[in-house]
Amino acid sequence: MARYSTHTTEFEAKHCDAGHFIRISNLRKTFRARDKNFAVLKGIDLEIDRGDIFGVVGFSGAGKSTLIRCINRLEEPDEGEITIGETEITGLSKQELDRYRQKIGIIFQHFNLLDARTVAENVAFPLEIAGERKDRIASRVKEILELVDLSDKTDFYPGQLSGGQKQRVGIARALANNPDILLSDEATSALDPQTTLSVLDLLKDINEKLKLTIILITHELNVIRYICKNMAVLEDGLIVEKGSVRSVFGAPQSETAKLFLRIDAGFATFGWQDGEGI
């Protein structure tokens, strides 16, 4: 079991910015290639409240994926701090990190399910890792598959499922250990619009039912608009805008946010004149 507590303590209320569940400060990450360094995150500061659905938008290469992967340290930041509740996760040892990761679910663009395992066995995987008892696993798997509406697919293999169903399994797997946070790394980018909608509805639903904090990155404006409460715009490794979705897209300041809106308004109204583009 994870030993850290996510409840706001008196100490925290006094000494930290009260209320912020996740705090990221001065997060930096540089990828080193042979002869060149790529600074991907150049000092990110971000606060996310408990129970929020927080969206990070940006174009390819802005550093979204690296940012979200730093939160469960799939990517090791070079500098900066990430604190969740009262746990500074950037300072955790390897063992502590493994335990802590069980409390953060993540879903991926390409689902990353295990083909060798059935739906139920995929959902059981994180519970096995956490060392749960067999009977506990069985009941939890049943419960969670009901939540994502896949009870009839228990013994199917991922190879038999549609993209939307696969992502539901991904979500079920991510929720198995009762996480406090769900990270979504472009989880709907490989799905068609209709399936995207149903997956987003599911995320909304679990956010309400389980009081789960969701952080998602995407390059689809509609995703942000549909389910996010707050958001940040990432541009070239820096947060250039943040706030409620309404405030950011109501009066966009950054080039990225403006461009997102222009693309959203449609190619039809902008770019028809002789290769002028949008």
Added chain:
Amino acid sequence: MGRITLLETIESAFSAKTWAIVVPAIYDTLYMVLFTTILTVFFGLILGIVLVTTDKDGIYPRPRFNAVAGGIVNGFRSLPSMIVIILTLPLSRLILGKSYGPKACIIALAVTCIPMFGRLVESSILEVSKGKIEAARSMGAKNRDIVLKVLLPEALPSLIRSFTISVIAIISTTALAGTLGAGGLGDVAVRFGYSRFKTDILLAAVLVMIVIVQAIQFAGNTLSKFILKRRHLI
């Protein structure tokens, strides 16, 4: 002196006299192949896993160790099997007290086959997508869990194919070792068929080997396909 016709040779290849020589050789060959396979699978699997995991992009990166291990494997693989067998015969003498016969040969055979199977295991495991490994890591899986619960099960159909290739290579290497005092079908084929111009015995020995190889290839393909079908991947 009358020439022996082709028909007579074929007839003779299926005669009881010929099979009295070939059947014990089949037994020797199967004995050697079986035990070499057991050794090869066990150590080759470990070798393959070590090669994948200690790679600089692996789950337990130890680049310098990996380079040395890879170099040693390449060293063994660059030598013809015959040379490796000759080189390892003293090893057999050290372990078993003699350097001839089927038993002694098993060690020499395993030494030639382990590096090959190790590389095949490596490439099978490398086919498992990085995303799956990452998903497991994100759930707090330890390296042991990743190997046992992700890499090996996901790579299983490919591993079976690698295994099939290896068993067949073991059979042909066994035939080669046969000529170096190991016995078995290779020994019979060379000793009778080649040195004494007994084409009928040569033919019988070759036929048996072809049948064994076909059977193993068929079994491997079927099993691998069965698993892929069960997982609905084909």
